Amino acid sequence: MIHLADTVTKVADKARGGVLVCGSHGGLYPGYLAAKAGVSAVIFNDAGGGRDEAGIGSLAYLEGLGIAAATASNMSCRIGDARDMAARGRISHVNGLAAKLVVKVGEPCADAARKLEAAPPPPGAVIGPVSEARSLYPVPGQRRIVLIDSASLVLPEDAGQIVVTGSHGGLLGGNDFLALQVDAFAGVFHDAGIGIDEAGTTRLPALDRRGIAGVTVA
Structure with missing residues (x-):
């Protein structure tokens, strides 16, 4: 299916x-x-x-x-x-x-x-973690710089901080909250090559509406 x-x-x-x-x-x-x-x-x-x-x-x-x-x-x-x-x-x-x-x-x-659909069922191999999915960038300052492989890994404690994600900059389902599920100070995303309909940057207006600084990187 x-x-x-x-x-x-x-x-x-x-x-x-x-x-x-x-x-x-x-x-x-x-x-x-x-x-x-x-x-x-x-x-x-x-x-x-x-x-x-x-x-x-x-x-x-x-x-x-x-x-x-x-x-x-x-x-x-x-x-x-x-x-x-x-x-x-x-x-x-x-x-x-x-x-x-x-x-x-x-x-x-x-x-x-x-x-x-003709692919066989997954063989049941042991799926180990691929990398450290969440860490802090060690720099002095008033705000923490939080590094996460996916925007889904944000935590409530990231509110007001600078969140650098490995996620693309496309907005999911037209839902502004899903642009970043915490009220961070700033969010950084990958522009995913921008792509058709400039989809790789559509989180940015949503973040702007929420008062969150947003940028994408190439």
Whole structure:
């Protein structure tokens, strides 16, 4: 079965064993979360590739866990919007397991997802943490600089602080609160190559409306 999720941080249990079409970027941390969710296959947004091809970093990682994976081009569909991926997305990268299921670069995301339904169940490999997901940047000052791999890792204690995230700058579901789920002083995100409809920067107006300084980095 094919399941849609705007973010891998909010994947329902019913996605276990299914194909996940996910609006998250295809970096290592989302790949880790998809593997923990027990999906048999996943399609992410490639976030424009990025430095060191970080936007597709999950593909090799997931192949090592026996999970077929692909990405859709950020210029074909909006990052953070799974429905748009299913409607307009075009495949940009595949791992070896997806290639064995004849998922091809350039084909519609919806077609690729249907092919991935043939992927076998996840092999049940032990999913260890991929990195330290949360830390503090040690500099003096009135405000802490909080480093998190995903915006979903903010804590109430981060209110009023500077939060630097590994998340893309796309707003999820048009919900201003989901731009950053704490009233920080500032939030920093990745622009995900900006992409179609300038989707990679749509958190910024939402943060502005909430009185939170917001920036994206390339």
